[in-house]
Amino acid sequence: MLRQRPRWWPRFSSTLRSTAVTARIGTALGVAISILFVTGLLSHYQYEPWTWLPQPAKPVWGYRLTQGIHVATGIATIPLLLVKLWSVYPNLFRFPPIRSIQHALERISLAILVSTALVQVITGFLNVLNWYPFPWYFVTVHRFLAYVLVGSLLLHIGVKLPDIAYGLKAKVTDADVLTEIPWNENPSSHSNAGTLAAPRTPGISRRGLLAAAGAGIGIVVVTSVGQTVTPLEPLGLLAPRQWTKGPQSVPVNRTADQARVFQAATSAEWTLQVQGPRPYELALADLEARAVHEARLPINCVEGWSVGASWRGLSLLELVRQAGGTADSRVLVQSFEENWGFNHSFIEGPQLEAALLATHLNGQGLDLDHGYPLRLIAPNRAGVLNTKWLSRIEVLS
Ligand SMILES: Nc1nc2c(c(=O)[nH]1)N[C@H]1C(S)=C(S)[C@@H](COP(=O)(O)O)O[C@H]1N2
Ligand SMILES: [Mo]
Numbered sequence: 001m002l003r004q005r006p007r008w009w010p011r012f013s014s015t016l017r018s019t020a021v022t023a024r025i026g027t028a029l030g031v032a033i034s035i036l037f038v039t040g041l042l043s044h045y046q047y048e049p050w051t052w053l054p055q056p057a058k059p060v061w062g063y064r065l066t067q068g069i070h071v072a073t074g075i076a077t078i079p080l081l082l083v084k085l086w087s088v089y090p091n092l093f094r095f096p097p098i099r100s101i102q103h104a105l106e107r108i109s110l111a112i113l114v115s116t117a118l119v120q121v122i123t124g125f126l127n128v129l130n131w132y133p134f135p136w137y138f139v140t141v142h143r144f145l146a147y148v149l150v151g152s153l154l155l156h157i158g159v160k161l162p163d164i165a166y167g168l169k170a171k172v173t174d175a176d177v178l179t180e181i182p183w184n185e186n187p188s189s190h191s192n193a194g195t196l197a198a199p200r201t202p203g204i205s206r207r208g209l210l211a212a213a214g215a216g217i218g219i220v221v222v223t224s225v226g227q228t229v230t231p232l233e234p235l236g237l238l239a240p241r242q243w244t245k246g247p248q249s250v251p252v253n254r255t256a257d258q259a260r261v262f263q264a265a266t267s268a269e270w271t272l273q274v275q276g277p278r279p280y281e282l283a284l285a286d287l288e289a290r291a292v293h294e295a296r297l298p299i300n301c302v303e304g305w306s307v308g309a310s311w312r313g314l315s316l317l318e319l320v321r322q323a324g325g326t327a328d329s330r331v332l333v334q335s336f337e338e339n340w341g342f343n344h345s346f347i348e349g350p351q352l353e354a355a356l357l358a359t360h361l362n363g364q365g366l367d368l369d370h371g372y373p374l375r376l377i378a379p380n381r382a383g384v385l386n387t388k389w390l391s392r393i394e395v396l397s
Pocket of ligand 1: 343
């Protein structure tokens with residue numbers, strides 16, 4: 001057990017850090033995490049909706065907005081979190097490292113908070129890049145960690161409430177009583193008396209620090225929202241998926257090649273099986289005559305890109321009614337793509353009423369990569385639920 005602060009113990013003398021600075025960055029971070037939690041829950045609802053609460057079809061761009069906010073806020077959170085950690089990390093070197101059992105528990109909960117926050121923003125950003133260099137399933141772990149993160153954050157806020165209140169009341173320019181004690185000193189240790197490091201004159205002011213953090217956040221947001229806010233696309237340095245980079249002016253998440261559907265999709269034998277009380281099937285030649293419904297709907301990928309597009313196709317509800325279903329039916333939409341979790345989806349309620357089985361995209365016959373010969377497109381819905389390369393629909397109730 002260390003009893004005295006060793007000589008090699010790090011010293012921190014920057015006067016840029018203060019409770020006022022940390023409280024302000026922390027408040028911004030708290031707001032960001034709240035937005036992420038709420039928009040994340042909305043996204044989770046797309047995957048696992050409650051049957052008694054229908055999924056609205058309006059506004060058609062609802063999920064585009066909430067997921068766009070989720071991803072932009074998540075990206076903004078990366079620099080915000082780094083500045084927050086920078087502003088408090090000298091606390092790691094307070095001496096002695098552990099002062100009581102209560103203090104140790106508080107440190108452990110803080111370690112959980114910091115590590116989950118880092119894992120969330122880093123894996124979330126990798127998800128935007130469509131790159132999964134980690135061995136777990138992103139969706140499940142991201143959601144689970146969100147609860148851990150929010151729980152440990154509430155605990156942290158509770159513990160730090162006096163500091164937060166103090167910090168928010170203090171001016172950023174105030175000399176800070178909490179940081180007038182340099183971070184490397186233990187205030188109750190007499191052996192350190194008289195060795196307080198004189199504050200160094202910082203290169204920038206605390207206001208300058210906050211402005212620089214704000215500018216950094218602005219830059220990462222502006223260079224990434226281009227994949228949702230189309231006019232900002234030319235600035236999309238951090239926005240890998242753009243409408244200019246896909247066939248028919250829509251990006252592709254999983255190509256026909258990756259899905260190994262080329263043969264089945266281009267086979268003249270292709271049919272759409274419609275199952276229900278009165279089953280039937282449609283052949284390729286039947287599609288053209290029925291594909292008279294048009295809609296302007298966005299594809300909103302959970303991975304942070306979205307693009308509006310003009311679709312033409314068959315009314316799903318019409319096909320469902322013909323099979324003996326109604327507007328109250330629950331319908332399974334199945335792809336001929338094999339061995340893939342997102343080769344089907346369920347649809348019901350207002351989304352079913354507005355849904356198209358699309359044969360055309362932006363005025364052309366559907367590209368193979370966009371789901372030829374037939375794909376689902378419905379309003380206010382996660383892209384991943386708009387199943388491509390359909391082989392079967394089934395009226396379930
Ligand atoms: N069968 C099938 N449908 C699918 C997918 C898939 O991998 N397989 N990907 C989904 C995802 S994640 C998105 S975002 C949209 C993208 O549609 P697009 O490639 O036409 O832009 O298709 C969805 N439909
Ligand atoms: Mo997606």
